[in-house]
Amino acid sequence: MNHVKCECGHVNPHGTILCESCGRVLVESEKEKKLVDMRYEGSARRSQTYNKTFIDKIWNFFSSVKVGVWLIVITLVASALGTLLPQEMYIPPVMPASEFYEDQYGWIGKLFYDLGFHNLYSSWWYLILIASIGISLVICSLDRMIPLWRALKAQRVTRHEGFLKRQRVFGVTEVNLDDSSQKIIEKLKAKRYNVREEDGNILAEKGRFSRWGPYVNHIGLIIFLIGGMLRFVPGMYIDEVLWVREGETKLIPETDGEYYLKNNEFILEVYDKDKDNEAFSEAIEKNGMVAKNYQSNVTLYKKIGETVAGQEQELEKVKDEAIQVNQPLKFESFALYQVDYKMDELNQMTFSLSNKQKNETFGELKIDLYNPQDQYDLGNGYSVEIMSYFPDFEFNTEGEPTTKSKVPNNPAFVFKMITPDKQDGEISFVAIQQTIEPFGDNDYKLDFVGIDTLNVSALTVRKDLTLWILAVGGIIFMIGVAQGSYWNHRRIWIRKVNDEVWVAGHTNKNWHGLKRDIELVLEDTGIKEPEDQVQKEEGQE
Amino acid sequence: MVSLSGNLLYVAFILYLIATVFFAGSIKDKKGKQLEKGPNKWAKIGVFLTILGFVANVGYFITRWIAAGHAPVSNLFEFTTFFGMCLVGAFIIIYFIYKTPVLGVFALPVAILLIAYASMFPKEISPLIPALQSDWLHIHVTTAAAGQAILAISFAAGLIYLVKSLDQTKATKSNFWLEAIMYGLVCTLGFIIMTTVFSSMGYKAEFNYIDKFDQEAQIEYAMPAIIGPNEWELLTDDKFEPLLAMPGIINAKKLNTVIWSIAAGSILYLLLRLVLRKRIGAALQPLTKHINLDLVDEIGYRSVLIGFPVFTLGALVFAMIWAQIAWTRFWGWDPKEVWALITFLFYAAYLHLRLSKGWHGEKSAWLAVIGFIIIMFNLVAVNLVIAGLHSYAG
Numbered sequence: 003m004n005h006v007k008c009e010c011g012h013v014n015p016h017g018t019i020l021c022e023s024c025g026r027v028l029v030e031s032e033k034e035k036k037l038v039d040m041r042y043e044g045s046a047r048r049s050q051t052y053n054k055t056f057i058d059k060i061w062n063f064f065s066s067v068k069v070g071v072w073l074i075v076i077t078l079v080a081s082a083l084g085t086l087l088p089q090e091m092y093i094p095p096v097m098p099a100s101e102f103y104e105d106q107y108g109w110i111g112k113l114f115y116d117l118g119f120h121n122l123y124s125s126w127w128y129l130i131l132i133a134s135i136g137i138s139l140v141i142c143s144l145d146r147m148i149p150l151w152r153a154l155k156a157q158r159v160t161r162h163e164g165f166l167k168r169q170r171v172f173g174v175t176e177v178n179l180d181d182s183s184q185k186i187i188e189k190l191k192a193k194r195y196n197v198r199e200e201d202g203n204i205l206a207e208k209g210r211f212s213r214w215g216p217y218v219n220h221i222g223l224i225i226f227l228i229g230g231m232l233r234f235v236p237g238m239y240i241d242e243v244l245w246v247r248e249g250e251t252k253l254i255p256e257t258d259g260e261y262y263l264k265n266n267e268f269i270l271e272v273y274d275k276d277k278d279n280e281a282f283s284e285a286i287e288k289n290g291m292v293a294k295n296y297q298s299n300v301t302l303y304k305k306i307g308e309t310v311a312g313q314e315q316e317l318e319k320v321k322d323e324a325i326q327v328n329q330p331l332k333f334e335s336f337a338l339y340q341v342d343y344k345m346d347e348l349n350q351m352t353f354s355l356s357n358k359q360k361n362e363t364f365g366e367l368k369i370d371l372y373n374p375q376d377q378y379d380l381g382n383g384y385s386v387e388i389m390s391y392f393p394d395f396e397f398n399t400e401g402e403p404t405t406k407s408k409v410p411n412n413p414a415f416v417f418k419m420i421t422p423d424k425q426d427g428e429i430s431f432v433a434i435q436q437t438i439e440p441f442g443d444n445d446y447k448l449d450f451v452g453i454d455t456l457n458v459s460a461l462t463v464r465k466d467l468t469l470w471i472l473a474v475g476g477i478i479f480m481i482g483v484a485q486g487s488y489w490n491h492r493r494i495w496i497r498k499v500n501d502e503v504w505v506a507g508h509t510n511k512n513w514h515g516l517k518r519d520i521e522l523v524l525e526d527t528g529i530k531e532p533e534d535q536v537q538k539e540e541g542q543e
Numbered sequence: 544m545v546s547l548s549g550n551l552l553y554v555a556f557i558l559y560l561i562a563t564v565f566f567a568g569s570i571k572d573k574k575g576k577q578l579e580k581g582p583n584k585w586a587k588i589g590v591f592l593t594i595l596g597f598v599a600n601v602g603y604f605i606t607r608w609i610a611a612g613h614a615p616v617s618n619l620f621e622f623t624t625f626f627g628m629c630l631v632g633a634f635i636i637i638y639f640i641y642k643t644p645v646l647g648v649f650a651l652p653v654a655i656l657l658i659a660y661a662s663m664f665p666k667e668i669s670p671l672i673p674a675l676q677s678d679w680l681h682i683h684v685t686t687a688a689a690g691q692a693i694l695a696i697s698f699a700a701g702l703i704y705l706v707k708s709l710d711q712t713k714a715t716k717s718n719f720w721l722e723a724i725m726y727g728l729v730c731t732l733g734f735i736i737m738t739t740v741f742s743s744m745g746y747k748a749e750f751n752y753i754d755k756f757d758q759e760a761q762i763e764y765a766m767p768a769i770i771g772p773n774e775w776e777l778l779t780d781d782k783f784e785p786l787l788a789m790p791g792i793i794n795a796k797k798l799n800t801v802i803w804s805i806a807a808g809s810i811l812y813l814l815l816r817l818v819l820r821k822r823i824g825a826a827l828q829p830l831t832k833h834i835n836l837d838l839v840d841e842i843g844y845r846s847v848l849i850g851f852p853v854f855t856l857g858a859l860v861f862a863m864i865w866a867q868i869a870w871t872r873f874w875g876w877d878p879k880e881v882w883a884l885i886t887f888l889f890y891a892a893y894l895h896l897r898l899s900k901g902w903h904g905e906k907s908a909w910l911a912v913i914g915f916i917i918i919m920f921n922l923v924a925v926n927l928v929i930a931g932l933h934s935y936a937g
C-alpha cells in the first residue's frame with residue numbers, strides 16, 4: 003500500500019487528507035478551501051479511498067450516512083403508517099382479519115390489510131429495514147472509528163500554519179507569546195484542559211473521550227439488535243397463557259413437567275368511594291367502578307423424583323405468593339404474570355331427583371362440570387346416568403344440540419333417571435332454565451338446586467433469555483449517547499509564528515462554550531480573541 | 544389540598560403570562576445592549592417571575608401528589624400540565640446557559656398554551672388502575688416528559704431562527720409554512736377559548752346514536768353539535784341540531800370539537816391579521832432583531848443534544864423496563880410505543896444530518912419544528928384518536 007509521507011516526517015495511510023501528526027493539508031484540492039473539514043480529522047477512511055471491487059461498493063453504500071439516514075427515515079415513515087389502524091394483535095377477535103379491516107374501515111382498511119400493514123412490525127420488509135440499519139451501523143462505525151483513533155493519537159502540538167489558518171476559530175496577534183504563556187497554561191489547566199507544550203507552542207485539549215460516544219452508542223445498538231434477533235432462536239423466548247381455576251393445580255407449560263401451580267384464590271378489588279382516598283370520589287362517581295387490584299394467591303410446587311406413567315406426581319411446595327399486576331411470580335428463568343381473569347365461572351351443579359306427583363325427593367347429585375361422572379348412585383335403587391353432556395350448549399344449524407367449547411358456560415345434560423319403578427329409566431334433557439322430555443311425560447324429574455362458581459386466573463408464562471443482552475445493549479447505548487452529548491472535544495492551538503501569535507480552536511460541538519473558554523484564557527494577555535470565520539463570512543454576505 | 548393545588552397552578556399560569564410580557568419588553572430596550580452587557584432589567588424581572596411561577600407550578604405538583612397519593616402524571620390533564628412545567632424548567636436552565644431573553648418570548652407562550660390546553664380535560668384526581676400502580680409509572684413518565692420538554696426548547700429556538708432569518712417581504716414557501724405553524728398555535732388558542740366559553744355556559748346536549756359496533760349508545764356533547772354522531776337522535780330539548788352526521792367509525796364528537804376550534808382559531812387569526820396588517824411571523828420579526836442567528840442555532844442543537852438522551856432514557860429504556868413488568872413484554876408495538884420510537888428515530892436523523900450532512904441553520908430549525916409536531920402528535924392525536932393501551936381516553 004502506498005503511504006503518504008508528510009513534510010514533518012509522519013507517514014500517513016493512503017487517502018489521508020490532513021497529516022495525522024501536524025495537520026498539513028496533503029490533498030491539493032483541499033488547499034483551496036478556506037476551512038478544513040475536521041469531521042474525521044481528515045483521516046483516511048476506507049469508504050473514501052477505495053471504490054473498485056463489489057465489496058468496496060457494498061462497504062461504501064452502508065458506510066454512507068446519507069444511506070443511514072434514509073434507512074432511518076424510511077423505517078420511521080413505515081412505523082407511522084402502521085399505527086394508522088390497529089395492528090392485527092389488537093383487533094377484537096370477532097371475525098378474521100381478512101374481513102375485519104374492510105368491514106370496519108372500508109377501502110382504507112382493505113388496502114391496509116392487502117399491503118400487509120396489519121402485521122407490519124413482523125413483516126419481512128420491516129425486518130430487512132431494521133437489519134439494514136444494523137449492518138449500516140457496523141460498517142459505518144468501523145469505517146470511521148479506526149482512522150479517527152489513529153489521527154487523534156498521533157497529534158503533534160505544533161500544527162502546520164495551513165491547518166491553523168483553516169480552522170473555524172482563528173486569530174493572529176502581533177505580540178510575544180513567551181510573556182504570557184505561563185499564565186495561559188495555568189488558566190487552561192484551571193479549566194481542566196490537558197496542556198502540552200512543544201517549542202513554546204501550546205496544545206490544550208479536553209473531552210477527547212467524547213469523540214468515542216457515537217461509536218459506543220452504536221455498539222450498544224448493535225448488541226440490542228442482536229438481542230432482539232435471538233428471540234427467534236427456539237428456547238430463548240416463551241410466551242404461554244395458563245388458565246387456572248381456584249383450587250386447581252396445573253402443570254406450568256414449558257417447564258418440562260417440573261413445576262406446578264395451584265391457584266388458591268383470585269381476588270378482584272375495586273376502589274371504594276367511602277373507604278379509599280376521598281380525593282378519588284369525584285372520579286369514581288363519574289366513571290363508575292375502577293379496578294384496584296387483580297390478584298392470584300398461588301402456591302408453586304416442584305415435582306420430586308421420577309414420574310412413572312400413570313402414577314400421581316409427588317410435589318414439593320416451593321413457595322406461596324400473591325401474583326399481582328406489576329408483581330409477577332419469579333422462579334428460575336420464568337415469570338408468571340397476572341393478565342386476565344374470569345369471575346364466577348360455573349363449576350358444580352346440584353340437582354335433586356323427585357317424583358312429580360308426590361313431590362318426594364330421593365337424594366341429590368352434585369356434578370363437577372369439568373369432570374362429570376357417568377353415573378350417580380342415590381341409594382335405595384335410585385340413580386342418575388349422564389347420557390350426554392354439552393358444557394357450552396347450543397343448537398346447531400340442523401337443530402341438534404352441540405357444544406361450542408369445553409368451558410361450561412351453558413351446561414346441558416341428557417339424563418337417564420333410574421328408579422325402582424322405572425328400571426329402564428326415564429330420559430330428560432336439562433339445560434339452564436329449560437327441561438325437555440323427549441319421550442313423553444316422565445314421572446320423575448330433576449330439580450335444579452344450586453350452582454357453585456369459581457374464579458379463574460389467567461397468567462402469562464414468560465421466559466425471555468434475551469433480556470440481559472438487551473439490558474447490556476441499552477446500558478452501553480445510554481453511556482455512549484451521554485458521552486457524546488454531555489461532553490465535547492475541545493482543542494485550542496496557540497503557536498508562535500515569527501513575531502505573531504496564532505490562536506486556533508476546534509470543537510466538535512458547542513462552539514459557544516469553546517469561544518467562552520478562549521475568551522477567559524486570553525483575557526489580559528494582549529492576545530486578541532480569535533474570530534469565528536464562519537460567522538464573519540455570514541456577516542459579510 | 545386539592546383546591547390549594549389548583550390555585551397554585553393558576554398562580555403559575557398568570558406569572559408565566561406576565562413574565563412573557565417582561566421578556567418581550569426587554570427586547571424593545573436600547574439597541575444591541577443586552578448582547579454585550581447581558582440581560583437588562585426587564586429580562587431580569589422576567590426571569591425572576593418565571594422562576595416564581597415555576598416554584599408555584601412545582602407547588603401544584605407536590606400538593607396534588609400528596610392529595611392523590613401518587614405522582615400526578617396519570618391522566619391527560621396531569622401529564623400535559625407536567626409537560627408544560629418541564630418546558631418552563633428546561634427554559635430556565637437554557638436561559639442561564641445562554642442568557643437570551645428572546646427565548647422566553649417564544650418558549651413561555653408554548654408552555655402557557657400547553658397548560659391551558661391541559662386544563663380543558665377532566666381535572667379530577669383519578670385512582671390508579673392496577674397496571675399503573677408502579678414506581679416505574681412515575682419514573683418513566685416524568686423522565687419522558689422532561690426529555691420532550693427539553694426537545695421542545697429546540698422548537699422555540701427553531702421558531703426564533705425562522706422568524707428572524709426568513710425574508711418576510713416576499714411570499715415564499717417557507718413563509719407560508721412558518722405562518723401555518725403560527726396558525727396552528729392560534730387554533731389551539733381557539734380550542735381553549737371555545738371549550739371555556741361553552742363550559743361556562745354549561746352547554747350540554749345528549750344524543751342517542753349507533754356506534755361502530757352497531758350498538759345503541761349515548762353521548763354527551765359539551766359544544767353545539769355541527770357534526771352529529773351516526774343516526775343521531777337529540778335527547779336534550781332546545782339544543783342545536785346537527786347539520787351533518789358521521790358514520791359510526793368516526794368519532795363525531797371529537798371532530799365537532801376540532802371544527803369549532805378551527806373556526807374560532809380562523810376568526811382569531813383573521814382578526815390578528817387585520818390588526819397587525821402583516822403575517823404573524825413578520826410581526827414577530829422585530830422581537831428577534833438583536834439575536835445572533837448562530838447562537839439560536841446552537842441553542843436549538845444544544846437542547847436536542849441534552850434532551851435526546853433524557854428522552855431515550857425515559858420514553859424507551861424506562862418504558863421498556865416497566866412494560867416488561869406490567870404487561871409481560873418490554874415492547875408490544877402499541878401506537879404510543881411506536882410513536883416514541885418514531886420520535887427517537889427522528890431526532891437520531893436530526894443529529895446525523897447535522898453532524899454529517901452539515902444541516903445547520905434553517906434546515907436544522909425546520910427539523911426542530913417537525914420534531915415538536917411529532918411530539919405533540921404523540922401527546923394529542925395518539926392519546927385521543929389512535930386508542931391503545933396507553934390511551935388516557937378523552
Ligand code: HEM
Nearest residue numbers: 064065066067070135138139142216483486487891894898
Ligand atoms: C437508530 C439508529 C441510530 C442511532 C440512535 C444513532 C445515534 C447516534 C448518535 C446519538 C450520534 C451522535 C450524534 C451527535 O453527537 O451529534 C451518532 C453519530 C453518528 N452516527 Fe449514528 N445512530 C444510528 C444509526 C446510524 C447509522 C445507520 C449510521 C450509518 C450510516 C450512523 C452513523 C453515524 C455517524 C457516522 C456518526 C458520527 C460519528 C462522528 O462524527 O464522530 N448512525 N449516531
